[in-house]
Amino acid sequence: MKIKHIQYSICLILSLCISATVRTQTKLFTKSGTIQFFSKTKLENIEATNNKVLCVWIPNSGDIEFAVLMKGFVFKKALMQEHFNDEYVESDRYPKATFKGKMEGSSSISLDADRMYNVKVKGILNMHGISNEVSTNAVIRISQGVIRAEANFTISLSDYKIKIPSIVATNVSNQISLQVTIPAFQSL
Amino acid sequence: MIAVAAFLGFRSYNRKLPTLENVVPRQRIAAENLTYQYEHDEEKANRLFLGFVIQVTGQIAEITYKPGVSCNIIIGNSADLRRVSCMLDTNQFEKIANYAVGSIITIKGYCTGYLVDVELNRCIIVSNEN
Numbered sequence: 049m050k051i052k053h054i055q056y057s058i059c060l061i062l063s064l065c066i067s068a069t070v071r072t073q074t075k076l077f078t079k080s081g082t083i084q085f086f087s088k089t090k091l092e093n094i095e096a097t098n099n100k101v102l103c104v105w106i107p108n109s110g111d112i113e114f115a116v117l118m119k120g121f122v123f124k125k126a127l128m129q130e131h132f133n134d135e136y137v138e139s140d141r142y143p144k145a146t147f148k149g150k151m152e153g154s155s156s157i158s159l160d161a162d163r164m165y166n167v168k169v170k171g172i173l174n175m176h177g178i179s180n181e182v183s184t185n186a187v188i189r190i191s192q193g194v195i196r197a198e199a200n201f202t203i204s205l206s207d208y209k210i211k212i213p214s215i216v217a218t219n220v221s222n223q224i225s226l227q228v229t230i231p232a233f234q235s236l
Numbered sequence: 237m238i239a240v241a242a243f244l245g246f247r248s249y250n251r252k253l254p255t256l257e258n259v260v261p262r263q264r265i266a267a268e269n270l271t272y273q274y275e276h277d278e279e280k281a282n283r284l285f286l287g288f289v290i291q292v293t294g295q296i297a298e299i300t301y302k303p304g305v306s307c308n309i310i311i312g313n314s315a316d317l318r319r320v321s322c323m324l325d326t327n328q329f330e331k332i333a334n335y336a337v338g339s340i341i342t343i344k345g346y347c348t349g350y351l352v353d354v355e356l357n358r359c360i361i362v363s364n365e366n
Binding site (some may be wrong): 115119 | 300349350351352
C-alpha cells in the first residue's frame with residue numbers, strides 16, 4: 049500500500065512538472081500579422097500595408113518579438129513605393145525591421161477565457177540600422193479560442209535617420225502612425 | 237509644352253503598381269532550391285533575389301484563402317521548416333480554384349526577403365503553357 053502511494057505520488061509530481069514545463073514553454077506566433085503605417089500632411093495622406101508580419105510571444109515570460117520585411121509594404125502608388133524602398137528606408141541595405149521587448153502583465157493573462165486585456169509593451173525597435181526604445185499600449189482580445197492583439201503608436205522618421213528629400217517634405221510627415229494587428233495567434 | 241510636362245508628371249506620380257503578368261522573371265527556380273540558398277547564405281541570396289521578380293515552381297503545402305481579402309500559398313515540402321510563401325495579387329484569386337494542396341504550381345512574384353519562409357508578394361499564377 050505504502051509503495052503504491054509512493055508510486056502514485058511520484059506520478060503526480062512528474063505530471064505536474066511536465067504540465068508546468070509545457071505552460072512555461074508555450075509560445076504563440078503568427079506569420080500573417082499586419083502593420084499599416086500612415087503619413088498625414090496637408091498636401092497628401094500616404095499609407096502602406098504589410099500583411100506578412102512575423103510575431104512570437106511567450107505569455108509566461110512576456111517576451112515578444114516582431115520581424116517585418118521592408119519590401120513587403122505595399123503602397124497604392126508605384127512611385128511612392130519606389131521612393132520608400134530606394135531612398136527612405138533603403139530596403140536593399142536594411143531589408144528587415146525588428147522589435148524585441150516585453151509585454152507587462154503577460155503572465156497574468158488567461159488564454160482560456162474570453163476577455164480583453166489592456167497591456168503595455170516596451171522594447172527596442174530596430175529599423176534602417178538604428179535602434180530606439182519604444183513603448184506602447186496594446187490590447188489583447190481573447191474570444192472563442194482566438195487570441196488577437198492590436199497596438200497603435202507613432203514614430204519619428206528622423207529618429208531612425210530616415211531622410212525625407214526636401215522636394216517632398218510637404219508631402220511626407222516625419223511623424224508616422226503605425227497600426228499593428230495580430231488577427232490570430234497560433235501555438236508553436 | 238509645360239502642360240504636357242505637367243500631365244506626364246501627374247501620370248508618373250499617380251502611377252499604380254503594375255501587375256507582373258508581362259514582367260520577365262530574373263530567375264526561374266525550384267522552391268526547395270530557393271529556400272536552400274536563403275538558409276545557407278541569406279546575404280548572398282538577397283543579392284540574387286531581393287527586390288526582383290522571380291518564378292518559383294513547387295508543390296503546394298498550404299493555401300490560406302480569405303475570399304475578397306487575401307490568398308496566400310505556401311510552396312515546398314510539407315516536412316520542411318522553411319518554404320516559399322506567396323501572397324497572390326487580387327486578380328489571381330479566381331485561379332486558385334484550379335489548385336489544391338499537393339498540386340504542382342508555378343508562381344511569379346516579387347521577392348521581399350526571408351523571415352521564416354522566403355516571401356514573395358504581388359504574385360501571379362503562371363499558366364502551364366509558360
